Amino acid sequence: MALLAFEEGIDVAEMSGADILCQCLVDQGVEVVFGYPGGAVLPIYDILYNHPKIKHVLVRHEQGATHMAEGYARSTGKPGVVLVTSGPGATNAITGITDALMDSIPMIVITGQVATHLIGSDAFQEADTVGLTRHCTKHNYLVKSPAKLAHVVHEAFHIATSGRPGPVVIDIPKDVQVATAPYSKPEMNAHPSYRPQVKADAAAISTAIEMLAAAERPILYTGGGVINSGPEASALLRELAELTGAPVTSTLMGLGAFPASSPQWLGMLGMHGTYEANMAMNKADLIVCLGARFDDRVTGRLDAFSPNSRKIHVDIDRSSVNKTVEVELPIIADVGSAMADMIAVWKQRGHEANDMTEWTARIDGWRARKCLDYVEDGAEIMPQRAIADLFSATRASGKDVIITTEVGQHQMWAAQHYHFDEPNKWLTSGGLGTMGYGFPAAIGAQIGNPDSLVICVAGDASIQMNIQELGTAIQYRLPVKIFILNNEYMGMVRQWQELTYESRYSNSYSDALPDFVKLAEAYGWTGIRIEGPQELEAGIRQMIETPGPVMVDCRVAKLSNCFPMIPSGAAHTDMLLDPSQVSGTMNDEAKALV
Amino acid sequence: MHIQEETNQRHVLSLTVANEAGILARIAGMFTARGYNIDSLTVADITPDHAISRITIVTNGPPKVIDQIIAQLDRLVPVHKVTDLSENGPYVERELALVKVAGTGEDRIEALRLADVFRAKVVDTTIESFIFEITGPSDKIDTFVGLMGQIGLVEVGRTGVVGLVRGKDPV
Ligand SMILES: Cc1ncc(C[n+]2csc(CCOP(=O)(O)OP(=O)(O)O)c2C)c(N)n1
Ligand SMILES: [Mg+2]
Numbered sequence: 001m002a003l004l005a006f007e008e009g010i011d012v013a014e015m016s017g018a019d020i021l022c023q024c025l026v027d028q029g030v031e032v033v034f035g036y037p038g039g040a041v042l043p044i045y046d047i048l049y050n051h052p053k054i055k056h057v058l059v060r061h062e063q064g065a066t067h068m069a070e071g072y073a074r075s076t077g078k079p080g081v082v083l084v085t086s087g088p089g090a091t092n093a094i095t096g097i098t099d100a101l102m103d104s105i106p107m108i109v110i111t112g113q114v115a116t117h118l119i120g121s122d123a124f125q126e127a128d129t130v131g132l133t134r135h136c137t138k139h140n141y142l143v144k145s146p147a148k149l150a151h152v153v154h155e156a157f158h159i160a161t162s163g164r165p166g167p168v169v170i171d172i173p174k175d176v177q178v179a180t181a182p183y184s185k186p187e188m189n190a191h192p193s194y195r196p197q198v199k200a201d202a203a204a205i206s207t208a209i210e211m212l213a214a215a216e217r218p219i220l221y222t223g224g225g226v227i228n229s230g231p232e233a234s235a236l237l238r239e240l241a242e243l244t245g246a247p248v249t250s251t252l253m254g255l256g257a258f259p260a261s262s263p264q265w266l267g268m269l270g271m272h273g274t275y276e277a278n279m280a281m282n283k284a285d286l287i288v289c290l291g292a293r294f295d296d297r298v299t300g301r302l303d304a305f306s307p308n309s310r311k312i313h314v315d316i317d318r319s320s321v322n323k324t325v326e327v328e329l330p331i332i333a334d335v336g337s338a339m340a341d342m343i344a345v346w347k348q349r350g351h352e353a354n355d356m357t358e359w360t361a362r363i364d365g366w367r368a369r370k371c372l373d374y375v376e377d378g379a380e381i382m383p384q385r386a387i388a389d390l391f392s393a394t395r396a397s398g399k400d401v402i403i404t405t406e407v408g409q410h411q412m413w414a415a416q417h418y419h420f421d422e423p424n425k426w427l428t429s430g431g432l433g434t435m436g437y438g439f440p441a442a443i444g445a446q447i448g449n450p451d452s453l454v455i456c457v458a459g460d461a462s463i464q465m466n467i468q469e470l471g472t473a474i475q476y477r478l479p480v481k482i483f484i485l486n487n488e489y490m491g492m493v494r495q496w497q498e499l500t501y502e503s504r505y506s507n508s509y510s511d512a513l514p515d516f517v518k519l520a521e522a523y524g525w526t527g528i529r530i531e532g533p534q535e536l537e538a539g540i541r542q543m544i545e546t547p548g549p550v551m552v553d554c555r556v557a558k559l560s561n562c563f564p565m566i567p568s569g570a571a572h573t574d575m576l577l578d579p580s581q582v583s584g585t586m587n588d589e590a591k592a593l594v
Numbered sequence: 595m596h597i598q599e600e601t602n603q604r605h606v607l608s609l610t611v612a613n614e615a616g617i618l619a620r621i622a623g624m625f626t627a628r629g630y631n632i633d634s635l636t637v638a639d640i641t642p643d644h645a646i647s648r649i650t651i652v653t654n655g656p657p658k659v660i661d662q663i664i665a666q667l668d669r670l671v672p673v674h675k676v677t678d679l680s681e682n683g684p685y686v687e688r689e690l691a692l693v694k695v696a697g698t699g700e701d702r703i704e705a706l707r708l709a710d711v712f713r714a715k716v717v718d719t720t721i722e723s724f725i726f727e728i729t730g731p732s733d734k735i736d737t738f739v740g741l742m743g744q745i746g747l748v749e750v751g752r753t754g755v756v757g758l759v760r761g762k763d764p765v
Contacts, residue, residue: 134620135627139671142615159671193612193674319665322658588595 010184017146017172020041020183021110024153024413026053027185030081032072032447033057034065038085039125040112043177057476058101058445060468062089064440066096067466070105074427075402077230078447079106079161086112087125090171091132095434097167098136102431103253104228106165108156109133115175116144119288139191140164141191144173146181154186164317165197174454187299196316200333205341207329208288208312212342213351215286215310217359218246221269221298224253224430225291225315225335227423233257233336234423237290240339246354247363249277250413251292253430260419266363266374269564270298272412275371278572280363280562281306291335294325295431296594304571314338371564371577372416380557381533383410383485387417387457390483393540399453401425402445406438406462409491409562414457416562436465439482443469446478453481453544458509460486470523473549481543482551485514487558500586520551530554568593601655604633606679606684606690606757607664608765612672613639613647621649630663631655634732646674650687650756652664652732677765679757682739687757691735696723697746707744712738723748 015023021044025033032055048056059065062084069080080100084093090111100107111482114123130142139159141152149172150347156168164385212218220241226233234257241248241264246256249269258265267274269281275329278300280286287309292298294313302324312329313320314335321330331338374384387410394401403418404427411428420426427445429437442456456463463484473480493508517527526546530539530553543550561582564575569590611617618637625632633652640648653663660678667676681686693714695705698721705724709716714728728738732755739750759765 016726130616134616135623140616145710191671194671317669319662319669321665323662323665326658592595 010093010447011291012184014180014338015183016043016178016180017149018047018177020146020149020181021153021172022051022054023176023183025081028154028157029078030054033081033083034072034444035069035083036057036062036065036085037550038091038112040086040114040174040468041083041089041110041177043174044083044110044112044172056083057472058238060471061466062092063095063436064443064466064469064472066093066109067434067437067440068105068444068447069107070096070100070103070437071404071427072448073105073107073444074227074441075424075581077424077446078448079108079157080444082107082109084109084111086114086123086129087127090129092300094132094136095432095436097169099429099432099434099437100167101136101138102298104165104224105167106160107167108160109167109169109331110574111169111171112177113142113171113173113573116173117175119173129169133169137169138164138221140171141171142171142173143176144497146176146179149176149181150183151186154188155191158188158190158373159194163194164225171184175308197318197332198316198334198337200314200338201332202341202540204329204331205338205345208331209345209349209351210340211286211310211312211329212244212246212288212346213349213354215246216354216503217284218244218286219266219280219284220246220248220258220288221250221281221292222248222254222257222290223251223292226254226257229291229334229336231289231423233339236336236339236343238262243351243353243354245344246288247280247359249273249281249418251295251298251430252271253426254292255415256420256423259421260375261421268415270295271300271568272416272562272564273413274416275369275564275575275577276363276366278566279366282572283362284309286313289315290339291315293320294323296324299325300481300566300574301569301571304573306572320460341474369577371575374560378533381530381536381554383487383556383560384417385533386483386485386536386554386556387413389536390455390457390540391418393537393544394453394455397453397544399544400449400451401453402427402449402452403427404438404442404454404456406456406458406465407433407435407492408456408459408462409487409495410459410462410485412492435459435462439463440469442467442480443473443478446480447476455481458482458484460488460492460513462489464514467519470520470525470549470551474524477548479548481549483543484551484553485556486516486553487556487560488513488514489558492562494559497562498584499567499582500591502584516551516553526550528552560566600656600659602631602656602661604652604654604680604757605660606685607651607653607667608677608679608757609649610640610674612674612759613644613645614672617647617672618649620672621644621651621667624666624670625653625663628662628666630659634752636754636756648756650754652755679759682759682765683759685757686760687755688733689732689735689753689755690727690728690729691739691750691752692717693726693739693742693750694723694748695726695730695742695746696748698722698760700746702744705742708738708741708745714738721736
């Protein structure tokens with residue numbers, strides 16, 4: 001576009017590639033960039049120096065930048081932007097890029113590259129960034145001319161944020177940042193072959209409504225797609241559930257789209273989901289999958305997955321349909337748009353919710369198993385209790401609360417015992433299961449939501465994976481809270497070793513842990529230690545009330561395990577509800593599954 | 595424990611894609627990353643402005659996997675259109691091979707006789723050898739190469755398959 005204007009003789013000032021890039025970011029409404037400088041991005045950093053519109057957050061490790069961008073994106077609905085240098089800067093970003101791909105997070109990662117004439121010469125800090133990131137991005141670009149940069153950047157934002165969102169990498173050689181070209185904001189001109197399907201096929205919607213109206217035991221199985229579709233989609237989900245009377249369960253990624261306080265809420269499903277959610281999936285006569293993807297954590301053993309149900313799958317990504325579970329009615333569409341259509345047709349046909357008395361009674365029977373209950377002996381803090389108290393104290397504070405997690409048992413306990421009523425308040429690494437995600441994600445969320453109470457529920461092992469970001473939080477005066485469920489173990493690894501390898505705890509003990517309180521203080525944080533049940537409530541209150549960043553070392557029972565659990569390779573109906581059901585061995589087929 | 599395998603079907607996929615850097619790596623890499631098979635892959639640009647290429651991929655897998663392959667290809671940003679020629683209706687597929695055969699006397703005459711039957715052309719010759727150029731569906735080439743193997747096959751170069759739907763319309 002800039003070229004056109006130039007050719008037509010319209011007076012457009014030449015700008016450097018670095019300048020064009022930053023102007024594009026401004027034109028895209030970008031307010032914050034998470035980054036780390038280096039030789040190959042110095043021209044861009046010079047433009048960012050005292051930039052009037054773009055705030056740069058200096059991280060301590062590029063992986064941190066990517067997870068911050070994810071946390072920012074998932075809590076605000078806006079794309080997260082990352083800026084890193086070539087070579088090690090780019091390779092350090094790869095874990096977060098992959099995480100964003102798996103969890104469908106809109107993210108733009110700008111990487112510096114060696115000058116075009118040096119590409120391929122094994123130059124200093126050269127890495128084949130587009131090659132390395134080709135399969136962990138939704139799309140990526142190497143930009144070889146400043147005249148092409150504006151088009152690429154705007155297209156990249158369009159691709160990252162539309163359809164099934166995901167990360168897009170833009171690799172910019174240093175000479176392209178320095179060389180000049182005319183710039184004027186291009187018309188949005190998406191890649192001609194990129195055409196996500198947003199609107200559902202009307203006939204499919206009509207069939208879906210007839211299936212729903214006929215169902216006696218329906219269940220809505222919802223996922224992260226509802227969150228990605230925006231807050232309207234969560235509102236539509238509530239309406240659809242109310243109209244049809246169907247109970248609702250959700251994947252880990254979808255928590256908050258439907259209020260946990262609703263009587264129709266069954267809790268999370270899957271490996272560590274509730275008994276009632278998994279049993280209802282198993283016995284349903286109709287599953288309506290809304291923006292979820294029949295992930296292996298959700299289905300358990302495939303040949304035993306919900307054997308007698310008809311299945312509808314609404315997904316914006318056609319490749320998610322019939323990938324693991326074959327469905328009767330695929331609907332390729334944005335889930336919010338599809339639900340709006342479904343609601344309209346339901347009303348237009350004057351359908352009433354079916355009588356669910358019998359279905360509800362069966363569900364109540366499963367609920368009565370109280371699968372999330374746990375035994376307390378009063379001597380140690382049970383990790384579930386710590387989360388439950390965290391939930392009630394933060395709820396009572398009246399603040400807008402955002403919870404992030406690391407990966408492990410604490411993550412599952414948080415999913416089970418913290419209850420979400422709104423979308424975009426629960427940030428966790430689902431698809432990739434990345435330890436080291438939660439703390440930087442909390443920083444990103446805090447930057448996007450300065451007035452919210454942002455808490456990272458962490459494990460003693462996971463928190464050490466990006467602990468260096470303590471410095472970032474202090475530098476930008478971010479009052480994030482870290483709540484470590486310290487069991488002195490990689491608890492989830494230990495739990496699997498208990499289930500599979502007769503409790504041979506190979507390398508799962510967190511030896512040589514730091515003194516987290518002193519560590520916090522060394523960075524200028526407040527450190528709090530909670531040693532026993534009698535300190536729990538006060539400790540949590542102190543964390544909430546202390547201004548500025550706080551790290552809590554909450555010592556919990558070391559050997560508790562996360563239940564209920566569907567062991568890998570087992571069916572929904574074969575849940576382990578408590579430790580007494582653990583045998584300590586597994587056959588090779590089960591051992592071979594993750 | 596043993597790993598089970600499923601029975602496979604051969605499919606010819608025809609793609610139009612944006613002719614941009616890295617497109618081939620993107621497609622080939624998607625196949626390896628997801629464990630799909632490529633029996634052959636051909637690519638060349640097909641428009642005067644060089645903006646669009648046609649890629650023809652011969653793959654094999656169970657029907658469910660073929661369906662996934664198509665969906666995964668279609669999801670790549672630079673891919674315009676994916677057509678499964680094997681499912682789409684009648685189509686033509688052709689492959690070209692150069693086949694070098696060495697021999698003298700009766701072998702030489704037999705090689706020429708077979709080449710005639712298969713409508714292969716001689717494109718290079720010495721006193722003791724030929725290079726034949728043959729086009730046709732892959733199985734015809736397989737047969738020709740197999741027969742030459744009994745005479746004095748030296749080596750083979752094959753292009754892989756290209757294909758188009760029959761009739762007046764584009765796919
Ligand atoms: C980067 C990374 N490496 C390894 C793993 C495998 N893993 C999953 S949970 C876990 C242990 C986590 O321990 P901790 O953070 O203390 O949490 P806990 O389970 O004890 O609550 C490990 C090692 C992972 N998920 N991510
Ligand atoms: Mg732990």
